[in-house]
Amino acid sequence: MTAAAVVAVVGRSGAGKTSLLERLLPALAARGLRVGAVKHASHGFLADRPGKDSHRIYESGARAVALVSCEQLATFTRLDGPNADEPSLAAALRALPPDLDLVVVEGFSWEPIPRIVVVGAGEAPDREHLARGEALAIVEGTPCPERRCSEFPGALVEALARAIQARVEAAPPGGRAREPSTAADESAFP
Numbered sequence: 001m002t003a004a005a006v007v008a009v010v011g012r013s014g015a016g017k018t019s020l021l022e023r024l025l026p027a028l029a030a031r032g033l034r035v036g037a038v039k040h041a042s043h044g045f046l047a048d049r050p051g052k053d054s055h056r057i058y059e060s061g062a063r064a065v066a067l068v069s070c071e072q073l074a075t076f077t078r079l080d081g082p083n084a085d086e087p088s089l090a091a092a093l094r095a096l097p098p099d100l101d102l103v104v105v106e107g108f109s110w111e112p113i114p115r116i117v118v119v120g121a122g123e124a125p126d127r128e129h130l131a132r133g134e135a136l137a138i139v140e141g142t143p144c145p146e147r148r149c150s151e152f153p154g155a156l157v158e159a160l161a162r163a164i165q166a167r168v169e170a171a172p173p174g175g176r177a178r179e180p181s182t183a184a185d186e187s188a189f190p
């Protein structure tokens with residue numbers, strides 16, 4: 001498992017979680033942090049393109065396929081059918097490289113990890129988003145209908161990046177990782 005600190009970005013669908021991450025991830029990387037991400041896909045996903053060799057190999061029955069280039073490495077692992085248990089956040093964290101400083105998680109609101117709660121314009125946060133894990137911030141984006149997204153002011157993004165960096169740097173080396181879902185009172189972000 002990665003020894004990285006973990007923080008979630010949670011909120012209703014369409015609130016602007018991904019839009020915030022698109023701004024926050026570069027701000028964290030610019031501060032010298034090695035950042036990974038985990039995205040919860042509640043409706044499933046297609047990780048490869050139909051017709052490509054790797055997709056054809058996977059569809060032919062391979063239990064796992066690694067796609068490798070000089071710039072990227074991706075692994076697709078087949079689960080045991082539609083009735084299989086969804087992999088845990090802990091399993092996703094174990095799949096990430098061990099040299100990350102921070103993993104930002106989109107979703108997994110049921111996990112007891114610190115979180116940034118994203119709300120829509122004029123909305124209050126859902127109780128479920130505040131019930132588990134420390135709320136580091138509650139942020140509201142400005143709707144941007146022409147792009148079907150939310151916008152977040154640069155000063156807000158920088159303040160979030162500063163606060164996250166300070167928490168990552170304050171954590172003891174090697175003492176950041178915790179197994180999510182093992183105890184409701186433990187935080188994966190010191």
